[in-house]
Amino acid sequence: MQLPRRTEGRDRPPTAISPSILSSDFARLADECERMVRLGADWLHVAVMDGHFVPNLTLGAPIVKSLRRHTPAFLDVHLMVTNPAQWFQDFAAADASMYTFHLEAAAGGADALRAGPAGAAGEAGIPAVHDLIAAVKAAGMLCGITVKPNTPVELLLPYVQSVDMVLVMTVEPGFGGQSFMPAMMDKVRFLRSRFPDLYIEVDGGLAPDTIQQAAAAGANAIVAGSAIFGAADPRAVIQQLRAAVDAAAVAGAAQ
Numbered sequence: 001m002q003l004p005r006r007t008e009g010r011d012r013p014p015t016a017i018s019p020s021i022l023s024s025d026f027a028r029l030a031d032e033c034e035r036m037v038r039l040g041a042d043w044l045h046v047a048v049m050d051g052h053f054v055p056n057l058t059l060g061a062p063i064v065k066s067l068r069r070h071t072p073a074f075l076d077v078h079l080m081v082t083n084p085a086q087w088f089q090d091f092a093a094a095d096a097s098m099y100t101f102h103l104e105a106a107a108g109g110a111d112a113l114r115a116g117p118a119g120a121a122g123e124a125g126i127p128a129v130h131d132l133i134a135a136v137k138a139a140g141m142l143c144g145i146t147v148k149p150n151t152p153v154e155l156l157l158p159y160v161q162s163v164d165m166v167l168v169m170t171v172e173p174g175f176g177g178q179s180f181m182p183a184m185m186d187k188v189r190f191l192r193s194r195f196p197d198l199y200i201e202v203d204g205g206l207a208p209d210t211i212q213q214a215a216a217a218g219a220n221a222i223v224a225g226s227a228i229f230g231a232a233d234p235r236a237v238i239q240q241l242r243a244a245v246d247a248a249a250v251a252g253a254a255q
């Protein structure tokens with residue numbers, strides 16, 4: 001499986017709108033997912049939380065397995081768990097499309113991250129993180145990597161060429177409905193200026209009144225929960241998010 005590549009006339013890969021099912025009615029999850037696809041979603045963002053890495057508890061691979069029976073949609077699974085190496089086989093067996101884990105968790109904690117060989121940007125990185133990326137891919141899923149707001153983006157440099165996507169959290173992970181953090185756009189600009197073909201996803205507080213900042217910075221994959229599921233017209237919101245990113249991609253290529 002491969003993600004569609006950047007095309008002529010764009011400064012980034014294709015736009016992907018990924019509604020976060022964290023904001024859906026979990027009691028009607030399959031219907032909610034089919035509704036989002038019908039309304040124009042490209043992916044479905046599945047927020048997996050273990051109550052330790054983040055102070056919230058959501059769902060696991062069994063829910064993804066059941067969901068897969070109801071939708072062929074691209075399942076963009078975001079692991080906010082303490083030990084992402086423990087779960088990837090289960091999510092592969094559940095037919096998740098992309099497995100995105102936190103560098104802080106895979107490195108064995110934020111302190112280990114700063115203390116380890118990846119402390120200085122550009123170093124080889126932590127072997128256990130490289131091993132997990134290879135294992136996720138060998139299990140048949142695409143692989144993404146992400147960092148919390150307080151973790152420097154430079155610490156991702158050793159892994160960027162090995163993953164399919166980088167997710168820049170624009171809220172402290174754990175809950176929907178939080179406010180977008182504009183300061184995180186420096187991370188998006190840092191990555192986009194170096195990697196024009198990289199999928200860069202943003203997650204947290206994305207909505208019609210914040211999308212311009214993410215689009216201008218260079219993001220191409222957009223997670224939105226409350227702004228889409230809470231809207232009177234979710235289709236219009238999806239279209240607005242897409243139009244902003246597409247316009248910025250074309251303008252960026254014309255520069």
Ligand SMILES: O=C(CO)[C@H](O)[C@H](O)COP(=O)(O)O
Nearest residue numbers: 020173174176177205225226
């Ligand atoms: O991962 C998440 C929280 O950790 C959610 O995906 C994210 O917050 C989306 O919700 P909203 O768009 O309402 O902020």
